[in-house]
Structures are given as C-alpha cells and as structure tokens.
Amino acid sequence: MTGRIILTACALLAALGAGCTSREEAIEALPTDEIARRNEAYAPYEMTVPWDLLDENEQTALRHLYDAAVVMDELFLRQVDEGNVELRERVRRSGDETLQRFFRINVGPWDRLAGDEPVIGSRPKPPGAAFYPADMTKEEFEAHIAAHPGEREAFEGTFTVIRRDAAGGLVAVPYAEAWRDLLETAKASLDAAADATGNASLAAFLRLRGAAFLSNDYFESDMAWMDVRDNLLDVTIGPYEVYEDNLFNYKAAFEAFVCIRDPEESRKLDGLKAYLVRMEKNLPIPDEYKNLARGTESPISVADVVFSAGDTKAGVQTLAFNLPNDERVREAKGCKKVMLRNICHAKFDRILRPIAERLVDSAQLDLVTFDAYFNHILLHEFSHGLGPGRITLADGVETTVNRELRETYSAIEEAKADIVGQYNVYYLVDDGFFPASLGEETAVTYLAGFFRSVRFGIEAAHGAANMMAFNFFREKGAYLYDEVSGRWSVDTAKIRGAVEDFSREILMIQAHGDYAAAKRFLETYGVMGDEVRASLARLDDVPVDIDPRFAIEKEFGKD
Numbered sequence: 001m002t003g004r005i006i007l008t009a010c011a012l013l014a015a016l017g018a019g020c021t022s023r024e025e026a027i028e029a030l031p032t033d034e035i036a037r038r039n040e041a042y043a044p045y046e047m048t049v050p051w052d053l054l055d056e057n058e059q060t061a062l063r064h065l066y067d068a069a070v071v072m073d074e075l076f077l078r079q080v081d082e083g084n085v086e087l088r089e090r091v092r093r094s095g096d097e098t099l100q101r102f103f104r105i106n107v108g109p110w111d112r113l114a115g116d117e118p119v120i121g122s123r124p125k126p127p128g129a130a131f132y133p134a135d136m137t138k139e140e141f142e143a144h145i146a147a148h149p150g151e152r153e154a155f156e157g158t159f160t161v162i163r164r165d166a167a168g169g170l171v172a173v174p175y176a177e178a179w180r181d182l183l184e185t186a187k188a189s190l191d192a193a194a195d196a197t198g199n200a201s202l203a204a205f206l207r208l209r210g211a212a213f214l215s216n217d218y219f220e221s222d223m224a225w226m227d228v229r230d231n232l233l234d235v236t237i238g239p240y241e242v243y244e245d246n247l248f249n250y251k252a253a254f255e256a257f258v259c260i261r262d263p264e265e266s267r268k269l270d271g272l273k274a275y276l277v278r279m280e281k282n283l284p285i286p287d288e289y290k291n292l293a294r295g296t297e298s299p300i301s302v303a304d305v306v307f308s309a310g311d312t313k314a315g316v317q318t319l320a321f322n323l324p325n326d327e328r329v330r331e332a333k334g335c336k337k338v339m340l341r342n343i344c345h346a347k348f349d350r351i352l353r354p355i356a357e358r359l360v361d362s363a364q365l366d367l368v369t370f371d372a373y374f375n376h377i378l379l380h381e382f383s384h385g386l387g388p389g390r391i392t393l394a395d396g397v398e399t400t401v402n403r404e405l406r407e408t409y410s411a412i413e414e415a416k417a418d419i420v421g422q423y424n425v426y427y428l429v430d431d432g433f434f435p436a437s438l439g440e441e442t443a444v445t446y447l448a449g450f451f452r453s454v455r456f457g458i459e460a461a462h463g464a465a466n467m468m469a470f471n472f473f474r475e476k477g478a479y480l481y482d483e484v485s486g487r488w489s490v491d492t493a494k495i496r497g498a499v500e501d502f503s504r505e506i507l508m509i510q511a512h513g514d515y516a517a518a519k520r521f522l523e524t525y526g527v528m529g530d531e532v533r534a535s536l537a538r539l540d541d542v543p544v545d546i547d548p549r550f551a552i553e554k555e556f557g558k559d
Contacts, residue, residue: 004122005031027094029120036098041113042105042547045346049306049552050260057196058233062258062306064193065235066556069256069309071186072237075179076254076310079161079244080108082130087120105315105547112315113544115459127407128247132162136170138247144170156403158252158325159216159239175239176216183213190237201228202235209238222324226299226333234261234303236338240323241311242402242410243461249402249409255310257321257338258552259303265341269300272382275433276334279424280386284504289511291389298334298385300378304342307552316456316545319344322381322417327389327400335385339378346546347452348373354542356448359535361482361489364444372441373449375434379421384413386420388510404513411526412518414465416506422446423503426496443490447479451535455544458528468525470532473498481531486538 005028029035054062077084084107091103102119106112109120116125126134132141141162145152154160154172161178165171176183187210194203194210205228208221218238225236236259239252276298280290312318320339324330348370356368392398402409422442429439453466473479476498480489509517 004028027090027099027120028122029099032096032098035102035119038111038113038119039098039101039105041544043350043543043545044549045350045546047305047307047342047548047550047552049555050304053232053260057198061193061196061233062552063556064189064196065233065237065258066307066552068186068189068193068237069258069307071182071189072254072256072310073313075182075186076244076314077107078130078179079251079253080129080314081125082134084108084130091120101547107314112460113455113457115457126247128251129244130161131245131251132247133164133170136162141170141248156248156250158242158250159218161251174216176214180214186210186237187213193235197233199228199231199233202231202233206235212238218324219326219328222326222329223333225324226329226336229299230263232261232263234259234301234338236321236323240321240325242325244311246407248406250406252325253311255312256308257303257305257312257318257340258307258309259301259305259338259340261301261303262341265302266300269302269339269378271433272300272378272428273298275424275428275431276382276385279382279427282424282427283387283420283507284423284500285387285507285511289388289507291387293331293390298382299336301336301338302341303338305340305548307550308548313548316460316462317343317347317548319347320377320381322384325402330385330389335381337378337381339374339381343546343548344374344377345370350546351543352445352448352452355451355539356445358538358542359451359486359488360444360448361485361487364489367441367444368448369441369445372438372445375438376421376425376442376446376449379424379428380417381421383417383420383424386424387416387507388513391511391513393513399513401510401513405510405515405518408515408518408522410461411464411468411522412506412509414461415468416503416510418446418465419469419499419502419506422499426499439496440490440492443492443495447488447490451532451539454528454532455536455539458526464522464526467528467532468521469502471525471527471529472502476501486535488535 087109088103091099099120109118110116110125111119118124145155151172155162159175160172163171163173190206190210194206197203205221205224208224212218212221237256239254242249242252244253245251277292280292283290318340320337322335322337352373353368356365360368388401390398390400405412425434425442426439428434429436450466450470454463456463458464458467470479473495476494478491478495478498480491509521
C-alpha cells in the first residue's frame with residue numbers, strides 16, 4: 001500500500017507562501033499525488049439550470065428546495081460517520097484542495113470505489129456506517145431482539161438509528177429525535193417552497209414530507225409524492241435507500257433530487273404503464289409467487305438534475321430511480337420511475353461509449369446505442385417494482401424480501417432489476433412496443449455497461465449485481481471472449497435463454513426469502529475473474545464516473 005503522510009495546516013500554508021496564526025493540526029492521509037489519482041476517476045461535469053423555463057414563483061420555490069436539499073447533505077454526512085462533521089472542518093482548514101475534493105466526492109475518509117479503503121486516516125469504515133454503534137456486532141443486535149422481541153420493529157425499522165444507552169445496552173432512536181434540529185430546518189424550507197409553488201399537488205407533498213421529518217412517519221407523504229402531477233419542478237427528498245447500511249440493509253439514508261421535468265418526454269413513456277400487470281404476469285416463476293397486489297399507477301418522469309444531495313451524491317451518481325420503497329405504498333399505488341436524462345447522457349458519452357470502443361467486438365460495436373442504454377435503465381427501474389415484495393415464509397410468517405435477505409438484499413435486488421429488465425425488453429419487443437433491433441442492442445449495450453458498473457467495486461450493490469450476471473452469462477456461453485483481441489461479444493443465440501434462467505433463479509430466492517441461497521449465489525457468481533481484471537486494466541484512463549458541478553450552487557451559494 002502507498003505510504004501515508006501527515007499533512008499540517010501550517011505546513012501547507014507555508015508552502016503556499018502564507019502565514020499561519022492558528023494551531024497546527026495534523027491530518028494523516030495518503031500522499032497527495034495518490035489522492036489526486038483517485039480523484040481522477042471522476043470526470044467533472046457541469047449541471048446547468050434552465051432558468052428560462054421557470055417563472056418567478058418557480059424560481060423562488062427552487063431556491064427553497066435547494067436549501068432543503070443541502071440539509072440532506074448534512075444529514076447524510078452524519079449517517080456515514082459520527083466523526084464526519086469534525087473531520088470535514090479539519091480537511092477544510094488544511095487548505096489542501098485535493099483532500100477537500102476527495103472528502104466531498106466520497107462524503108467521508110473512505111474511497112467508495114476501492115471497497116471503502118481508508119484514505120484519510122487509517123480507521124476501517126464500520127459496515128453499518130453510523131446507523132449502529134461502531135463496536136456493535138450482528139450477534140449483539142440479534143441477541144438484543146431475541147431478549148426483547150417487542151423492540152424488533154423499532155430495531156429493524158427503516159427510520160431509526162441504534163445507539164448505546166447509559167448502561168452500555170442498545171436502544172433504537174427515531175431519526176426525528178436523533179437529528180431534530182436539521183429536520184426542522186428542512187421542514188421550514190419545504191413549507192416555504194410549498195407556499196411559492198403554484199402546483200397544488202406538489203405543495204401537498206412538500207408539506208406532508210416536512211411533517212414526516214418530525215413525525216418519523218413517511219407513509220402519507222410517500223402516497224402524496226405518487227400523486228404529484230403536471231409539475232415542472234420535480235423533487236424527491238427524504239430517507240430512501242439502504243445501501244449505506246452494509247450490516248443489515250435496514251436503515252435508509254437521506255438524499256434529494258431537485259430536477260426540472262420534461263413533460264413531453266415523460267408523456268412519451270406513459271404507454272409503458274399499461275404493461276405493468278402484463279410484465280408481472282409474464283415473469284418466469286410460478287403464479288403463486290407473482291405480486292399482482294401492487295398498485296399500477298406507476299407515473300414516469302424524464303427530468304434533468306439541477307442539484308442532488310446526500311446518499312445519491314456520494315461516489316457514483318444515480319442514473320434513475322424507482323420509489324418509494326415502502327411496500328404499503330407500492331401495493332396501493334405502485335412506484336414512480338424518474339429518469340435522470342442529463343446524468344444518462346453524461347455517463348454514456350464520457351464513460352460507456354469509450355469503454356465499448358476498447359472492449360466490445362468491432363462487429364457488435366454499432367449495437368451499443370444511447371437508446372438501448374436509456375431503455376435498459378428504464379426497464380431496470382420498472383423491474384424494481386415487479387416480483388416478490390411482501391412474502392409468506394414456509395412457516396407462515398409474513399415478512400418482506402429485504403428483511404429476510406438482510407445485507408445481501410441490495411445486491412440481489414439490483415441484479416433482479418437489471419436482468420428482469422432485460423427479460424422485459426424482449427417481452428416488449430415481442431409485443432411490438434419496441435423495435436426488433438432493441439433486443440440485440442440492449443444485450444450488447446448491457447455487456448459494455450457491465451464494465452462500467454463493475455468498476456464501482458464488486459463490494460457495492462450495483463457492482464456485485466453486474467458481476468453475478470456477467471459470470472452467470474459467461475457460464476451459460478452467452479458472453480464470449482477473444483483472447484487475441486481482448487474483446488467481448490454476446491452470443492445472440494444464447495443470451496435470451498440465459499436472461500430467463502437468471503431471472504427465474506433470482507426471483508425465486510426473493511420469493512422464498514432464502515438468505516442462505518442469496519449468500520451462496522453471491523459467493524458463487526459475485527467474484528471477479530482474471531479475464532475481467534485484464535479487461536479493466538485497459539480502462540485506466542477512462543473515468544469511472546462523473547463529478548457533478550452544480551451551477552445552482554453558484555447562484556444560491558452554499559456555506
């Protein structure tokens with residue numbers, strides 16, 4: 001490993017020719033050139049604001065939404081690590097811009113593209129981030145629940161943190177109590193945005209979401225979010241995804257997407273909503289495991305991001321999302337799909353296409369298209385809303401997939417969405433919704449996309465999901481490797497059958513809530529072989545992801 005150095009604020013200022021009047025402060029970190037190399041994995045990308053589309057009231061509402069989103073940054077900073085606030089100030093005082101950029105991108109001292117390797121300091125990242133005491137083990141958590149079964153719901157709940165009480169035992173603390181001051185600030189900004197917007201459905205959501213911050217009950221505001229209509233300002237804000245909790249995948253992290261929606265492009269995709277039930281019925285599993293109880297509203301938004309915050313901004317940038325995750329809302333109304341168009345274009349142009357030009361067989365390179373990339377992402381999000389959600393175990397216990405699969409859930413769910421998404425591309429081609437060419441285009445584009453996604457690290461949910469699919473398809477003979485050229489291709493005669501087989505296996509793991517089977521599947525297929533390593537070595541100078549630079553920060557400022 002590269003040796004570590006000690007940076008001091010005074011030494012840095014002296015090197016810059018400036019004086020130092022404050023107390024000298026040391027920060028242990030990897031050498032600056034090594035940190036700079038890691039930063040280069042993220043290509044800067046300007047995210048503009050289409051001010052000409054917004055009237056005066058919408059511009060005022062946008063300012064308040066930005067203010068609320070900045071609070072999500074502060075909340076997530078604390079969820080990642082309890083020492084993050086203090087460390088951020090120390091990094092700021094160091095004056096080292098390379099160190100500051102690393103901390104900003106990774107929201108902490110650990111490299112998210114390198115399995116959370118410590119870069120600032122040497123302390124390993126706790127697998128449960130700051131959602132649990134750093135010294136708490138799985139066994140202690142489970143023993144507490146066994147001894148206090150009435151506390152199970154609070155301990156396994158999505159919106160509580162686990163802390164130690166005065167006696168050293170464990171206690172569940174609601175988010176609304178743990179971070180009351182910050183959540184009150186966010187609520188005030190959402191209320192102000194609601195007052196400014198002329199969209200009644202958006203205003204209703206914003207007021208309910210602000211109230212949820214203080215009540216710790218997000219159900220009604222999730223329901224209201226599903227009902228937002230005819231909006232130009234598109235906002236998603238709150239605690240949603242559980243990726244940061246690598247101990248159990250129970251705890252949701254705060255995030256925000258502040259976007260400008262394209263109504264015309266969104267309407268073009270509305271036809272897919274009519275296929276939701278049909279896609280569920282077409283899943284390659286027995287009928288008793290299909291989830292036909294979920295709602296079918298499933299609105300779709302095509303939007304451009306003007307600011308993101310919290311969990312979604314840490315490390316790899318989100319392309320699209322399918323929310324909410326609450327099974328009660330999904331059963332009542334379904335899910336909303338939001339496609340982040342400017343992020344998709346940035347990643348295709350700056351990352352995916354250059355990867356394909358190096359690693360995809362030249363005979364199939366023309367099959368790597370933005371349309372295939374965009375539609376695969378779209379069907380990925382649709383497929384998150386398909387398949388088992390609430391399940392009944394063999395012993396009659398009613399539960400949910402994520403609760404039973406625990407820390408394996410995120411990787412298994414992402415793998416399901418990816419490959420069931422491809423399965424649904426074929427279904428929609430057969431039904432005439434998509435042109436016949438999209439089947440092959442999506443298969444080859446997904447192969448190229450594998451090499452993009454796995455560079456996030458196979459410890460991350462999306463990287464592990466792609467690694468499992470890749471190895472499964474390689475085993476089935478659907479992915480072919482030319483050792484002479486070092487390029488990959490898809491066997492178009494085998495890929496469709498392999499997609500169906502993979503979909504069936506992963507869906508049945510979820511249907512049975514089979515934690516042991518999920519672990520075995522991950523251990524069998526979630527490993528990186530020498531062929532993939534050799535291919536990735538050819539991509540060293542291609543960015544891994546983008547580093548969004550938000551123009552809105554220059555307009556509104558950020559402390």
